[in-house]
Amino acid sequence: MNLRTRLFSISMAIAAVMTAVMVADRVQTHRAALIDKTQSRSADLADLASEAAVYALRSGRTERLAELLSPFAEMRQVVYIKVLDRSGRPVHRSGAIGIDIDARDTDASVTGVEDGIYDVTRRLIKDDEDWGTLRLGISTESIAESVGTALRRGLLIGLSFLALLAALLWRISALGGRDMAMLVEAAGGIKSRTLPPLPKVDSESEVGRLSSAFSELHSGLKDERARRKELEDNRKDFFAMAVHDLKQPLTVLKAVNEMVLESAQSGPDGDKRDLGRISELSGESIERLSDMVEDLLNISRLDSPDIPLDKRRIGLSSFLRGCSRDFSAAAERAGRKWVFSDESGEGAWIYGDEKLLKRLVGNLVMNAVQYTPEGAAIHLGARLAEEGHVEIYVRDEGVGIPEELREAIFEKYRTFSDSNRNVGLGLAFCKMAAERHSGRIKVSSETGKGTEIAVSLPVSGQKESGA
Ligand SMILES: Nc1ncnc2c1ncn2[C@@H]1O[C@H](COP(=O)(O)OP(=O)(O)OP(=O)(O)O)[C@@H](O)[C@H]1O
Ligand SMILES: [Mg+2]
Structure with missing residues (x-):
């Protein structure tokens, strides 16, 4: 999902939630007002009907109750009217068909009504005298209808508002999004020769x-x-x-x-x-x-990684002995002491291009000779390293390599030697050769004391026969 769509979706989600809250609030307020209105109208109706009923009961003409209460009974919202005399005997009963008037209970307020009829009971008291009871059922269905209508209208207005907002936001985001899309395109083409066009906008934005x-x-x-x-x-x-x-x-x-x-x-x-x-x-x-x-x-x-090396299984001990034989003479001729020690254990094999690996060791020895004073010792050896690896090392007692140069010395054509015979390829070659053998080269050195360069190579896993 791109930035424009994401921003648009977030804004629309917020707007939708806010609209829903507003519609719900409006409908709730409307419902509360309707309940209030029904409550007070019911009280007025009950008062008026009570007056009429007392009049008939006082005059002892209960047969006139039907006539006197008929204007109320005909009202749409009045579901039933029932009058009891002071002894509790029903003297008038009128109501909509299907309503069990005698079974109705009084409601405390319109709010709690569940069956759509608000049941009101009035004691008929006139001049401190009790004349009986009036019971009235008022329909509350108009409240539900009106709330339903308000809800539908609210939703319609809300949805229209959201649709308008969506169109507006999409248009606005299209304007900002166009610049962003151009930037994204430019980012993709940053490596190409010509940069894709960039948006022309205020340079401070x-x-x-x-x-x-x-x-x-x-x-x-x-x-x-x-x-x-x-x-x-x-x-x-x-x-x-x-x-x-x-x-x-x-x-x-x-x-x-x-x-x-x-x-x-x-x-x-x-x-x-x-x-x-x-x-x-x-x-x-x-x-x-x-x-x-x-x-x-x-x-x-x-x-070039595509060119294959001439890799074979090599017995480590004999390989090291060969290196020692070939390189010790040159070191000794140059006045350095030669120390050879193989601690790699018996019969370890490595897998690689023997000529290249020998050249690698030769380069390390050549450096050790060059950067070591006469009389100092040069050690060639091997030891077991972390799981499944051996380390071939060349250690000297020479000038050492300053900390800050320990990475640079492996770069091609980087020489720190004063001699113009050096080109700075020796260690670069060693690193490349080690890496092409899935190995690593590491340097530990102390300025003025000496250097050890070790190449760790994976052991090939099979025993060296007769070595
Ligand atoms: N054993 C060592 N003791 C001290 N410094 C060393 C040692 N080996 C290498 N260096 C430093 O690392 C640098 C890079 O070595 P590298 O063998 O890559 O190039 P070089 O010896 O300068 O030139 P060449 O390519 O002719 O060997 C050297 O110039 C030297 O400063
Ligand atoms: Mg060198």
């Missing part, structure tokens, strides 16, 4: 202020979109350039290495050994460079 807030929001979004596009284009350009630039020297290096190898095979023994060693070393570097190119390509793979 609520609708006017909302309207200008919408325009500002729309142009803000447009600017933000343009800024993001520019960033994305820059990133793509950078990425393409980096891969391109890396590939060229790689190809050259590969060719040179092959040439060196050929000369080593054809030259004297001493040269063979030296050249063989040179070729081996440059071969390792080429391998590492190739890995880096692959990393860059991996980042773009992780960026």
Whole structure:
């Protein structure tokens, strides 16, 4: 239900209740007035009829009662008249057919009457002498009829008023609602390139202020979109350039290495050994460079969720041992102590892309080496974490990461390093890789003391055989 319909329904409900209360009040007042009127008219009638009855009884001519009381008996509202003499003997009885006059009881007032006849009893006392009793039945049906008519009229007027009000309110709400409908439309289209038209109203009104807030929001979004596009284009350009630039020297290096190898095979023994060693070393570097190119390509793979990863079941212990073997040498060569501890329990499996996960650990180790002074220790390990997860961690005794940077370090191209060799992709890659493995990465650090970055991954559930 839209705002206009809701406001309209609420107003109409209030108006309907108020109209019903007013009609009921009017009818009640009308009924009370009718009862009063009937009460006093009945008293007047009873007085007049009593006079006539006393006259007949005093003169001892009870046979004249019928004649004297006939004007009353003929009245429409008089249902019956009965006269008793002082000994209680009925001396006159007249009334409408079907009325059991003798069985009637006296009513206290018109208000309590239920059968439509108000029964009045009068003692006939004249000059302190009791002449008997007069009983009179007055019809109250006209009250019910009149109340019914008043109720019907009240309802008719009330309903006409409500219908008029409804038409008026609907028209008024249509005027205000049109602006609101335009705002709702604009809100729906706030993300589109061109904002749907906004209502032209007084800029100080609520609708006017909302309207200008919408325009500002729309142009803000447009600017933000343009800024993001520019960033994305820059990133793509950078990425393409980096891969391109890396590939060229790689190809050259590969060719040179092959040439060196050929000369080593054809030259004297001493040269063979030296050249063989040179070729081996440059071969390792080429391998590492190739890995880096692959990393860059991996980042773009992780960026698009549609590209599947090469996931398999991996024995955690052997995976960690492999990482330790591969990365300890570099850390030790750089003068850091290497500590390896696997507390993940025997035979845990994880499910993932082994190359990517290894690269993830490698990045954490590379950071630990870079942001740790010589002689400090670097720990690689794993432990059981919350239900069904293991945590692989790399801990160092380095400079630490200030609290305010602990989120930013995971953003792409955010580096806080002074070295111009850093591009700020390492941890962004780690986070993306962890997330593509339904894992999480968390950092705990103390400035000046060290950092631990841990990746929690779901355990695959089956035992590692022979590991
Ligand atoms: N172990 C650590 N100790 C202290 N600071 C760290 C550590 N690891 C990362 N950082 C901080 O986090 C930032 C982001 O790290 P990240 O690996 O993403 O990028 P980078 O090291 O600057 O560049 P690169 O992409 O070449 O690795 C770093 O610049 C550094 O300030
Ligand atoms: Mg790094």
